[in-house]
Amino acid sequence: MKFREVNHSIPKVDGRGLLKGASAYTDDLAVESALIIKLLRSPYAFAKIKSINTKKALKVEGIECILTYKDVPRIPITRAGQGYPEPSPKDKFILDNYVRYVGDEVAIVAGTTEKVVDDAIKLIEVDYEVLEPVLDFEKAIGHKSIIHPEKEIYTMFPMGLDVKNNVACSYMDTMIVGDVEKTLEECEFVVSERYYTHAQQQTAMEPHTSTAYIDVQERLNIITSTQNPYHTRRIIGEALNKPLRDIRVYKPRIGGGFGAKQQVHNDLFKAIVTLKTGKPSKCFYTRKEVNESTFTRHQMRIDVQLGADKEGNLKAFDMQILSNTGAYGEHSLTTFMVAGSKLLPMYNKAKALRFEGK
Incomplete structure (x- = not known):
């Protein structure tokens, strides 16, 4: 039997264009006259901005605007592109008077060239009140430093947000099957171990890049290297208090995500x-900014307790996770839930199961 598609080499639809170097990625599609945007970033892991002076920087020829937390809407959002209602606490603002990691955004600077923007950033004067950071996620709960003291943050549904204890979410006393303690006592063999996974930086070939312009219908058009254009549109609309009908998001070819x-x-x-x-404007991150100021896969501490009979059949499975979501709670619930939901179905013949995490 002969097939039209199976066992045939099928040319990649966009392969020829990519090989010829045609414009395909976000930076290729930005207009030449687009303003260059860079960020003044925090040198401290945790600090409060006492004052910020941009007067000297605004005098640099070619600077179009400099924005601080005083100049942007203060609407709590989550940057995580997920389902809706969002399973992440809304604990992030476009800019804030608190910075929570080295590289957190302090000011947005836009100008006609990269050089004038770099020159202006050096002239911005910031007075920080340096606070004690939480650097060890195993010591975050009950730490004297509360990373999010602001009152506006919230969740769209109950997920265990505990601001006073630096807990973005928790999943306790819910995913339990059978009597775990009793079953473990009855097992001939019990193994208890603690494991750690490290944070991982994904490092795509194309760094985070985006560009924007206003079209003839006065809509905000965004071209961005993203994996979730629909969520990006919704989040931008929420943060800027702008109707979605006035925002278009276009995801071109992306160089990895x-x-x-x-x-x-x-x-x-x-x-x-x-x-x-x-x-029009555009913002492209350097590799240093990608590594310093974007997300990683979450570091985790995983405690596992297994109980088995003398034939080696697993009878009890207990898994407790502590996840390091960093300074903000994006993907906090989803990430550690996936760590359990992808694993537990493999042990569906066990007599007792429990999965919990924070």
Whole structure:
């Protein structure tokens, strides 16, 4: 039997264009006159901005605008591009008067060239009140430093947010089958171990890049290297208090993502600059910014207790996870839930199962 498709070499639809170097990626599609956006970033892991002075920087020729937390809407969002209602606490603002990690955004600077923007950033004067950071996720619960003291943050449904204890979410006393303690006592063999997984940086070939312009219908158009254009559109609309009908998000070819582009990163910055100035703008992260100021896969501590009979059949499975979601709670619930939901079905013949985490 002969097939039209099976066992045949099928040319990649966009392969020829990519090999010829045709414009395909976000930076290729940005207009040449687009304003260049860069961020002044925090040198501290945890600090409060006492004052910020941009007067000298604004005098640099070619600077179009400089925005601080005083100049942007204060609407709590989550940058995580997920389902809706969102399973992440809304604990992030476009800019805030608190910075929570080295590389957190302090000011948005837009100008005609990269050089004038770099020059202006050096002239911004910031007075910080340096606070004690939480650097060890195993010591975060009950730490004297409360990372999110703001009152506006919330969740769209109960997920165990405990701001006073630096807990973004928790999943306790819910995923339990059978009597775990009793079954473990009855097992001939019990093994208890603690494991750690490290944070991982995905490192796509194309860094986080986005560009924006206003079209003839006065809609905000966003071209961005993202894995979730629909969520990006919704999050931008929420953060800027702008109707979705006035926002278009276009996802061209992306040079890798691996989950790192399943969030909103620099999209908000160029969106608000374009709305403020009426001019096209673009923001592209350096490799240093990608490593320092975007997301990683979450570091975890995993405690596992297994009980088996003398034939080696697993009878009890107990899994407790502590997940390091970092300074903000994006993907906090989803990430550690997946760690359990992908594993537990393999042990569906066990007599007792329990999965919990924070």
